[in-house]
Amino acid sequence: MKIITFIRHHFLFCLGMLMFLILLFFTFFGEYLPGIDRDLKEIEYIWTDKKIPLAPPFEPSEDYLLGTDRDGRDLLSLIVMGAKETLLIIISITIIRYLIAIPLAFLAHKKSLGIHHLVSWMNGFLSYIPSIILVILLVTLPPILTSETRLLYLIIVLAALEVGRVAEMFRLEFSQIASKEFVTGGNSIGVSNFRLFRKYLLPFLYGKLLISLVGDIGKVTFLLGQIGFLGIFITQVFVQVDAGQFAFFNTSLAWPMLLLNSYNDIRSAIWIPFFPALAMTYVIFTFNILSQGIQKLAK
Amino acid sequence: MGWDFLKSSFVFVLIVLGFILLLLAPRIMTVHNLGGYYTPKTEMSYKENIQAFIHDFQTDGFGENRYGTRVLDELKVFIKRDLMIVIPSFLLSILGGIFLGIVQFQFRESPFGKIQAFFSWIFSSVPDFFFYIAMQYALIKLFYVGLPQFNLYGSDKWYSFILPMIAVTLYPMLHMSKYTFTSLENEVGQDYLRTAYAKGLRTLGVLKHLIWNCLSSLLNQTQFVMLYILTSLFIIEKLSNYFGAGYHLYGTMINNEDPRTLAFILPYLLIMFATIILTKICRRWLVPQRSGEAR
Numbered sequence: 001m002k003i004i005t006f007i008r009h010h011f012l013f014c015l016g017m018l019m020f021l022i023l024l025f026f027t028f029f030g031e032y033l034p035g036i037d038r039d040l041k042e043i044e045y046i047w048t049d050k051k052i053p054l055a056p057p058f059e060p061s062e063d064y065l066l067g068t069d070r071d072g073r074d075l076l077s078l079i080v081m082g083a084k085e086t087l088l089i090i091i092s093i094t095i096i097r098y099l100i101a102i103p104l105a106f107l108a109h110k111k112s113l114g115i116h117h118l119v120s121w122m123n124g125f126l127s128y129i130p131s132i133i134l135v136i137l138l139v140t141l142p143p144i145l146t147s148e149t150r151l152l153y154l155i156i157v158l159a160a161l162e163v164g165r166v167a168e169m170f171r172l173e174f175s176q177i178a179s180k181e182f183v184t185g186g187n188s189i190g191v192s193n194f195r196l197f198r199k200y201l202l203p204f205l206y207g208k209l210l211i212s213l214v215g216d217i218g219k220v221t222f223l224l225g226q227i228g229f230l231g232i233f234i235t236q237v238f239v240q241v242d243a244g245q246f247a248f249f250n251t252s253l254a255w256p257m258l259l260l261n262s263y264n265d266i267r268s269a270i271w272i273p274f275f276p277a278l279a280m281t282y283v284i285f286t287f288n289i290l291s292q293g294i295q296k297l298a299k
Numbered sequence: 300m301g302w303d304f305l306k307s308s309f310v311f312v313l314i315v316l317g318f319i320l321l322l323l324a325p326r327i328m329t330v331h332n333l334g335g336y337y338t339p340k341t342e343m344s345y346k347e348n349i350q351a352f353i354h355d356f357q358t359d360g361f362g363e364n365r366y367g368t369r370v371l372d373e374l375k376v377f378i379k380r381d382l383m384i385v386i387p388s389f390l391l392s393i394l395g396g397i398f399l400g401i402v403q404f405q406f407r408e409s410p411f412g413k414i415q416a417f418f419s420w421i422f423s424s425v426p427d428f429f430f431y432i433a434m435q436y437a438l439i440k441l442f443y444v445g446l447p448q449f450n451l452y453g454s455d456k457w458y459s460f461i462l463p464m465i466a467v468t469l470y471p472m473l474h475m476s477k478y479t480f481t482s483l484e485n486e487v488g489q490d491y492l493r494t495a496y497a498k499g500l501r502t503l504g505v506l507k508h509l510i511w512n513c514l515s516s517l518l519n520q521t522q523f524v525m526l527y528i529l530t531s532l533f534i535i536e537k538l539s540n541y542f543g544a545g546y547h548l549y550g551t552m553i554n555n556e557d558p559r560t561l562a563f564i565l566p567y568l569l570i571m572f573a574t575i576i577l578t579k580i581c582r583r584w585l586v587p588q589r590s591g592e593a594r
Contacts, residue, residue, distance in 0.1 A: 127522060128314045128571050130530035133564070136552050137321050222426045226534050229428055230549060262432075266538060267452065270436050277429040288424045 013293030019286040027087055030080035037077040057269040067271040069258065075272065079279050082253035086224075089155060089254060090283070093220045096159035097166060098213055104163060105170035106197050109178065119171065122164030131161050132226050139232055151252075158223060169212065170205065177204050207298050215291035218284040225280045228256025229273075231263075255279055303579060311572045318568070319561060323348050326555050352557055361562040370562045374544065378566050381543040383460045385528060385570065388468045392524050395468075396475020397517065401506060403476065404483040416480075423473040427531045431466035431538055452540040463539045467531045471524040478520055482513040515586045518578050525574040529567050 007014045030036060048054050060067040066075040107115040126134075135157060138144070144153040177183065178201065186200045255276045262273035325348050355362065361370040399419065406412030422430075435451055442448050450456050486492065486509050495505050529545075536546040544563045551560040 124310065125314060125317060127526060128311075128568060129318060129564075130526065130533060130567075132530055132533060133548070133552075134321070136549070137324075140326060140553065141324055142326060218424070225426055225428055226530075229534055229538065263537065266432065266435065270432065270439065274432050274436055277426070277432055281425055281429045284426060285424050 010293060010297050012289055013297050016286060016290030016293040019282075020290055023083075023087075023283065023286055026080055027083040030083065033080075035076070036080050037074050042071045042073055057265075057272060059269075060271055066275045067269070069272050070261070070265075070269070075258075075275055078253060078258060079255065079276060082255050082258070083279075085252060085254045086256075087283075089151075090217055090220050090224060093155050093159045093224075094213060094217050096155065097163055097216065097220075098209070100160065101163045101166035102170060102202075102209075104167040105174060106201070108167060108171045109174040110193065116171070119164050119167045123168055126162070126164060131223070132230070134161060135223075135227060136230065136232055158220070158227075162219075166212070166216070173205055173208060174201055177201050211291050211295050211298070214287050214294060218287040218291070221280050221283045221287070224256050225259065225277060228259035228276075229262050231260045304576065307572070307575055307579070311568070315565070315568060318564065319352075320349075322557055322560060323352055355558060361558045364556075364559060370559050374562055374566070377542065377544040377547065377563075380454055380460070380541065381532065381545060381566070384464045384467060384532060384541075384543070387460075388464050388471075388528050389525060389574075391464075391468050392471035392475055392528065393521065396472045396524075397479045397510075399472070399476035400479025400483065401510070403480050405502070405506070407480075407484075419473050419476055423470060423477065425469075427466050427470055428534055428538065430469055431463070431535055434462065434466065454541045454543070459541060463532075463535045463541050466535050466539075467528055470531065471527045474527070475517075475520060475524060479513070479517060482516050483509055486512060515582065518582050518586065521574055521578045522571070525571060529570065 056068050057070050058068045066079070068074055069078065104115055104119060107113055108119045109116075138157045138161075139154055144150060144157070183196070183200050186196055191200070258276040259273050265272040323345070325345055361374075363369055364373060399415075403412055403415050403419070406415070438446070438451060450459065451462065453459055491508065491512075492505060495508055500508075532543070533545040533548065535541070536543050537549060540546075544566060548560065548563045551563055
C-alpha cells in the first residue's frame with residue numbers, strides 16, 4: 001500500500017526511474033536478447049520473390065524490425081550495441097563539465113584570479129554565437145583532427161564549451177548561501193577558502209547539483225545529436241592509408257555515427273537517421289523526466 | 300540609452316573580433332615527407348594566416364566563391380531565404396509563446412490547462428532534428444495513403460520555408476510559453492491583483508495588468524529565443540536542403556574558406572545584435588520604469 005501511495009505522489013520520479021532502468025537494461029543486457037545480432041553481420045544483398053538481388057538498405061520489415069543501414073547491418077542491433085558507448089560519452093561529457101564548472105563557480109564567487117571576468121565573457125560569447133559553430137571551429141583544428149585521442153578531445157571541447165553557463169548558475173547559488181549567517185560565522189573564525197567551499201557551501205548544493213546534472217545529460221545528448229547530423233562527431237581516427245594519403249575511419253558504434261550520412265539517408269532511407277534519433281530522444285526524455293521527478297521528490 | 304547602445308556595440312565588435320581570431324587559426328594541412336614518415340602539417344603559422352587574411356580583405360573584400368560569383372551577391376539571395384524563416388519564426392515564438400502561456404495560466408486549474416501543460420512539456424523535450432525527421436517520415440507515409448504530394452525538400456517553392464520554420468519554432472515557442480506561465484504564476488497573490496479584483500475587473504482586465512508587470516522579464520528571453528532559432532536553423536537547413544546562409548556555412552567552414560565563412564556568419568551576429576538593441580528599445584518604451592507605474 002505504501003508503495004502505491006509513493007508512486008502516486010512521485011509519479012514523475014517513478015516513471016523516470018522506470019525509463020532509466022529500461023535504458024540500463026538494454027545497454028548492458030541488450031546484446032544477449034534474442035533477435036540482436038551481436039556480430040553486426042553485413043549483408044551484401046537479398047533475393048526478392050522474383051529472384052532479383054536487392055541491395056541494402058532494407059526497409060523496416062519482419063526480418064529487420066527497424067530496417068538496416070547501408071552495409072546491411074540490422075539497425076536495432078546497431079542501436080543496442082552502440083548504447084553503452086553513447087551513454088559513456090554523454091555521461092563523461094556531463095561529469096567533466098561539472099568537475100570544471102564547480103571550482104570555477106567558487107573562484108568566480110570569490111572574484112579571485114579574474115575568473116569571474118572569464119566566466120562572464122564565456123557566457124557573453126556563447127549568447128551571441130551558436131555553440132555548435134564553435135564546436136565545429138574547435139574540433140577541426142589540426143592538432144585535434146589528426147590526434148589519435150580525438151574522441152577525448154571532442155569530449156573535453158563539448159564539456160568545456162558550456163562550462164560558463166553552469167559556473168554562472170552555481171556562482172549565483174554560492175552568493176546566495178554566502179549571505180547566510182553561518183558562513184559569516186565561518187569567515188569570522190578564519191576557515192580557509194577550501195574548507196569554506198567543502199564544508200560550508202557545497203553540502204547545501206548536493207540536491208541542486210544532482211537535479212541540474214541529470215537535466216544536463218539531456219542537453220548533452222541533444223548537442224551530440226546535432227553534431228552527429230553535421231557529421232563532425234567523431235571517434236574516427238585519421239589513418240594513413242597509402243603513402244601520403246590520409247582518410248578517416250570509423251571505429252565506433254555510437255549513435256551519432258549512425259546520423260553521419262543523414263543528409264543522403266533522409267531522402268532515400270529515412271529510417272536510418274530516424275531510429276537513432278528516436279533513441280536519443282528517448283534518452284533526453286528519460287533524463288528530463290528524472291530531473292523533474294527528483295526536483296519534486298526534493299520538495 | 301546612448302551609453303547603453305555604445306556599450307552593446309562595443310561588445311558586438313569584440314565578439315566579432317574574437318570570432319575572427321578563432322576562425323583564422325591555421326587549418327589547411329599539407330603532408331610532409333620526413334624521412335619516410337608522412338606527416339600532415341599546417342601550411343601557415345597563425346601570424347601568417349592573419350596577415351594573409353588582412354591583405355586579401357583589403358584588396359578583394361569578401362572575394363568570390365569557387366564559381367566566380369561575388370560572395371556578397373550570393374549572400375544576398377541566401378539571407379533573403381534565411382529571413383523568410385527567422386522573422387516569422389521569431390515573431391511566432393514570442394507572440395505565440397506568450398499567448399500559449401497566458402492560456403495555460405488562465406486554465407491552470409481545469410483539465411484543459413493540465414493537458415496543455417502536459418503536451419507543452421512533452422514537446423519541449425523533443426529535439427528539433429528528431430521532430431523534423433519524424434514530420435518528414437510521417438508525411439512520406441501519408442503520401443502513400445493519399446495525401447496530395449508536395450515538395451518536402453529544397454527552397455525553390457513558395458511554401459518551402461514552412462516545414463523548416465515549424466521545426467525551428469517549436470522549442471523556442473514552448474520555452475516562451477513555459478516562461479510566461481511561470482512568471483504569471485509568480486505574480487499571483489500580489490496586492491495589486493486583489494485590488495483589481497475588488498474593483499470588479501473581469502479576467503481580461505486583470506490579465507492586462509499581469510502582462511504589463513511581467514513584460515520586463517519576458518523581454519529578457521528574446522536573446523535566448525533568437526539564439527536558439529539560429530542554432531536550430533543551422534541544422535534544419537542542412538536536413539531540409541533549404542539553401543540559406545546556414546546551409547552553406549558548414550561547407551565553408553569545413554573547406555577553410557575563411558572570408559566566405561566570415562561573410563556568412565556576420566548576418567547571424569548582426570541579427571543577434573539587432574535583437575539585443577530592439578529589446579533594449581522595447582524595454583524603454585513599454586516597460587514601466589518604477590514599480591507601481593504600471594498601466
